[in-house]
Amino acid sequence: MQPAPARRHSNTILLFGATGDLSRRMLLPSLYALSLDRLISPDLRIFCTARSSLDDEGFRAMAYAALEEFLPEGRKNEVGMKAFVERLHYQPLDATKIEDFGLLAARIGSISDGLSIFLSTAPSLFEATLRGLKEAGLTGQDVRIGLEKPLGTDLASSRQINEAVAQAFTEAQTFRIDHYLGKETVQNLLALRFANMLFEPLWSAQTIEHIQITISETVGLEGRADFYDGAGALRDMVQNHMLQLLALTAMEPPAEFNASAIRDEKVKVLRSLRPVGEQEWVIGQYGAGAVDGQPVKGYIEELEKPSRTETFVAIKAHVDNWRWHGVPFYLRTGKRLGERRSEIVIQFKPVPHNIFAARGGQVVANRLIIRLQPEEYVRLLVMAKEPGIDEAGIVLREVPLDLSLTHAFSGTVRRIAYERLLLDLIANDQTLFVHRDEVEAQWQWVDAIRAQWDKAQATPKGYGAGSWGPTGAIALTERDGVSWHD
Incomplete structure (x- = not known):
């Protein structure tokens, strides 16, 4: 990989898909928050584009309504919101019309002080958009591009997209987005491991029995039916978010905290993933049930057509290197599970000898729980003796040592992931973005799993909405004497 480029802030940002759901929910509120807190220059020019035939005033009205709807109450500031939307400029664009890119470039004007592009568009329009940008002169050395997923559906299509990107942008100009990397708790995983002598000496097969990574959702399709049914849980969540969490958990200490060093270590982990065996995966699809006490339809009823797409996947993975042998x-x-949760659970091995056994004391192995959402905390479960006279025996109990990031940093503004990622895109910092080598290593591993499913003609097992998935997922861990952390 190339060394990290020198930082230089862009003077202009361009949002594609600016009238879409991601823009309204995340991008516009994030730029507003950065503007309100003076983290972006007041001179930063903000251009937005989409197919909708709006003028500046029409788009500004839409943007203001989005801020009203999606900003937390504590972040709404009428004066600030009005001032922010006045900074927005809108240019309609049809990616299939090359002349529209010329109009966009004319509207933006000079980009000699740097241009950052956030590209969120349908995969079918990806190559046309990149061609249009190049033809219009919007791909020079002072331009960088942020790419929102999906970046392909398999290794071959991912490489095709990457090649199309490479025709217009160098790797140093390319910022592939995985919004999980912008979460504070994910970044705190690195601080936990590499800023504390307590953990890193224990972070290996010598003391760790197994690791669990869970990303569970209570929602169903939520208007993403066409995309999700073509993707499924493996491609939608495992290929990107979950493998990035695995890589950060398992990687070796980088020499420095910079993009090149961190991404080098992550890709080593991803390339060390052992191909998954035939008995090391379970897939499921939710049926009707109840979530949060409310009845919900099954996947087929929501989709309104037959489908073999998996809405749940559980995998037993191995990293074949010395540290994790x-x-x-x-x-x-999975979707429609019993609780919304994203977490990493580190299960340590038990002590080699229980000195309290003869007195009735039962020892449970330590666990470290790193919760990413909805709460953000790090919890270490340790053994302690219950207070009291010990004539009847010693009673040991598991107690938590908690670091609540929400409370520990209560005076600090809690930022959503896209605030950090947009700011880093503007500032030319690739540390929290994904390198092409990572993406392709992830797809190679996932493609092998899908090939196995195709060979076995695998059909997802049913599970009730509001449960924790099909019973096979329990068997996957219990064969090893392990239980999921529910």
């Missing part, structure tokens, strides 16, 4: 990584994700 023999340590299984259990991955689990």
Whole structure:
């Protein structure tokens, strides 16, 4: 990989898909928050584009309504919101019409002080958009591009997209987005491991029995039916978010905290993933049930057509290197599960000898729980003796040592992931973005799993909405004497 480029802030940002759901929910509120807190220059020019035939005033009205709807109450500031939307400029664009890119470039004007592009568009329009940008002169050395997923549906299509990007932008100009990397708790995983002598000496197969990574959702399709049914849980969640969490958990200490060093270590982990065996995966599809006490339809009823798409997947993975030899990584994700949760659970091995056994004391192995959402905390479960006279025996109990990031940093503004990622895109910092080598290593591993499913003609097992997935997921871990952390 190339060394990290020198930082230089862009003077202009361009949002594609600016009238879409991601823009309204995340991008516009994030830029507003950065503007309100003076983290972006007041001179930063903000251009927005989409197919909708709006003028500046029409788009500004839409943007203001989005801020009203999606900003937390504590962040709404009428004066600030009005001032922010006045900074927005809108240019309609049809990516299939090359002349529209010329109009866009004319509207933006000079980009000699740097241009950052956030590209969120349908995969079918990806190559046309990149061609249009190049033809219009919007791909020079002072331009960088942020790419929102999906970046392909398999290794071949991912490489095709990457090649199209490479025709217009160097790797140093390319910022592939995985919004999980912008979460504070994910970044705190690096601080936990590499800023504390307490953990890193224990972070290996010598003391760790297994690791669980769970991303569970209570929602169903939520208007994403066409995309999700073509993707499924493996491609939608495992290929990107879950493998990035696995890589950050398992990687070796980087020499420095910079993009090149961190991404080098992550890609080593991803390339060390062992191909998944025939008995090391379970897939499911939710049926009707109840979530949060409310009845919900099954996947087929929501989709309104037959489908074999998996809405749940559990995998037993292995990282074949010295540090993690023999340590299984259990991955689990799904929709319409019993609780919304993203977490990493580090299960340590038990003590080699229980000195309290003769007095009745039962010892449970330590666990470290890193919760990413909805709460943000790090919890270490340790053994302690219950207070009291010990004539009847010693009673040991598991107690938590908690670091609540929400409370520990209560005076600090809690930022959503896209605030950090947009700011880093503008500032030319690639540390929290994904390198092409990572993406392709992830797809190679996932494609092998899908090939196995195709060969076995695998059909997802049913599970009730509001449960924790099909019963096979329980068997996947219990064969090893392990239980999911529910």
